[in-house]
Amino acid sequence: MTQRFPGSNPTRSRAVLHNGIVTTVATSPVKSDSMYEQTQGALAAITGALQAAGSSQAQILTAICYCADMSRKAELNQAWDEWVDRANIPMRAVLGVQLEGRDLIEIIATAAV
Amino acid sequence: MTQRFPGSNPTRSRAVLHNGIVTTVATSPVKSDSMYEQTQGALAAITGALQAAGSSQAQILTAICYCADMSRKAELNQAWDEWVDRANIPMRAVLGVQLEGRDLIEIIATAAV
Amino acid sequence: MTQRFPGSNPTRSRAVLHNGIVTTVATSPVKSDSMYEQTQGALAAITGALQAAGSSQAQILTAICYCADMSRKAELNQAWDEWVDRANIPMRAVLGVQLEGRDLIEIIATAAV
Numbered sequence: 485m486t487q488r489f490p491g492s493n494p495t496r497s498r499a500v501l502h503n504g505i506v507t508t509v510a511t512s513p514v515k516s517d518s519m520y521e522q523t524q525g526a527l528a529a530i531t532g533a534l535q536a537a538g539s540s541q542a543q544i545l546t547a548i549c550y551c552a553d554m555s556r557k558a559e560l561n562q563a564w565d566e567w568v569d570r571a572n573i574p575m576r577a578v579l580g581v582q583l584e585g586r587d588l589i590e591i592i593a594t595a596a597v
Numbered sequence: 598m599t600q601r602f603p604g605s606n607p608t609r610s611r612a613v614l615h616n617g618i619v620t621t622v623a624t625s626p627v628k629s630d631s632m633y634e635q636t637q638g639a640l641a642a643i644t645g646a647l648q649a650a651g652s653s654q655a656q657i658l659t660a661i662c663y664c665a666d667m668s669r670k671a672e673l674n675q676a677w678d679e680w681v682d683r684a685n686i687p688m689r690a691v692l693g694v695q696l697e698g699r700d701l702i703e704i705i706a707t708a709a710v
Numbered sequence: 711m712t713q714r715f716p717g718s719n720p721t722r723s724r725a726v727l728h729n730g731i732v733t734t735v736a737t738s739p740v741k742s743d744s745m746y747e748q749t750q751g752a753l754a755a756i757t758g759a760l761q762a763a764g765s766s767q768a769q770i771l772t773a774i775c776y777c778a779d780m781s782r783k784a785e786l787n788q789a790w791d792e793w794v795d796r797a798n799i800p801m802r803a804v805l806g807v808q809l810e811g812r813d814l815i816e817i818i819a820t821a822a823v
Contacts, residue, residue: 486771486822488799495787495794496802500771502822503730504616507772509803545599545613546620548705550805554695568608573601576609577622577705579663580695582780582806592774592803596599596615617729658712658726659733661818667808681721686714689722690735690818692776693808709712709728 489537499533505545507594508533515586519556522588523549523563530593539595542572547593554580560589602650612646618658620707621646628699632669635701636662636676643706652708655685660706667693673702715763725759731771733820734759741812745782748814749775749789756819765821768798773819780806786815 489508491498499508510533512525526549531541551560557578564576574593583590602621604611612621623646625638639662644654664673670691677689687706696703715734717724725734736759738751757767777786783804790802800819809816 486769486798488801490799495791495796495799497799498801500801502771507801507820509801543599545615550803554697557697565608570608572599573603573608573610575601575611575613575620575622577663577703578697579703584780584783584804590803590805594620656712658728667810670810678721683721685712686716686721686723688724688726688733688735690776690816691810692816707733 487537489533499537501537501597504597505594506534506537506539506597507592508537509590509592511583511587511590518559519553519588520559520563523560524567526589526591527563527567530591534593534595537597539597542569543596544572544574545594545596546575547591549576549578550581550583550590551578552581552583552588600650602646612650614650614710617710618707619647619650619652619710620705621650622703622705624696624700624703632666632672632701633676636673637680639702639704640676640680643704647706647708650710652710655682656709657685657687658707658709659688660704662689662691663694663696663703664691665694665696665701713763715759725763727763727823730823731820732760732763732765732823733818734763735816735818737809737813737816745779745785745814746789749786750793752815752817753789753793756817760819760821763823765823768795769822770798770800771820771822772801773817775802775804776807776809776816777804778807778809778814
């Protein structure tokens with residue numbers, strides 16, 4: 485009834501699917517200095533994780549973007565706007581937080597399956 | 598099966614309803630310098646978005662308040678306490694983050710429909 | 711259909727259960743100066759709240775750890791790794807935010823019931 489999808493770390497799942505809803509978290513696999521590129525990377529990782537769980541970008545319900553440098557939110561928005569499926573627009577929030585290491589963005593998304 | 602409620606921005610939904618749960622995000626429409634007033638504004642916007650989705654304040658399950666100035670959390674609490682439906686009390690958290698522009702608070706709520 | 715579990719504050723629920731999913735929030739009851747000890751305390755409080763709602767640690771789906779000092783994230787990870795049920799690994803994120811008073815960590819978890 486609950487499916488858990490392993491990530492690179494043995495004590496955290498990359499995604500969890502329960503009762504038709506998958507929740508997943510991603511940072512950018514490439515730790516570029518560009519907020520635009522890291523946002524592209526994190527969004528692509530979200531899409532990949534959803535597909536692995538039997539969902540898809542079109543089924544995303546919510547996306548919360550945790551941003552390590554709000555002065556560069558315009559770059560985040562640009563990557564989002566290029567990526568978003570305009571027929572299936574998620575609820576989105578962008579919040580400025582501290583992230584670890586060279587991460588500029590971390591995204592948590594929920595999607596229907 | 599999934600209903601999406603447009604906001605003022607064409608690439609983000611104001612609320613998303615799926616399988617009997619609506620999730621919505623709001624800031625205050627009035628960018629007052631008062632944490633109390635912005636919290637009132639954001640809470641009213643949450644209530645309005647829930648009503649538009651067929652839900653109501655009494656059906657709120659969770660509310661996460663993202664606060665741009667934790668030194669003024671008492672004002673946030675005051676607005677919350679005046680607003681909350683004491684017969685149907687949500688789980689709530691208040692977290693200090695950076696927000697954009699003159700926003701002092703942003704709230705993400707989930708509710709049953 | 712919705713069950714609300716009171717906390718110590720009359721205007722906030724400690725946990726809310728709806729349609730087979732419980733969401734709960736906890737800080738550490740003991741406001742130690744140690745991130746490790748506060749993480750242990752918050753995780754134990756999460757487990758307790760889930761049990762009170764008819765769920766359990768093994769049914770946790772997601773956990774978001776809000777951390778007031780990311781320079782001490784290694785301590786948080788240590789407490790997490792010792793606590794986590796390796797047969798049922800949650801999706802987890804750690805985000806650096808401001809918390810109130812002496813709180814070093816606040817955790818929001820969802821679990822199946």
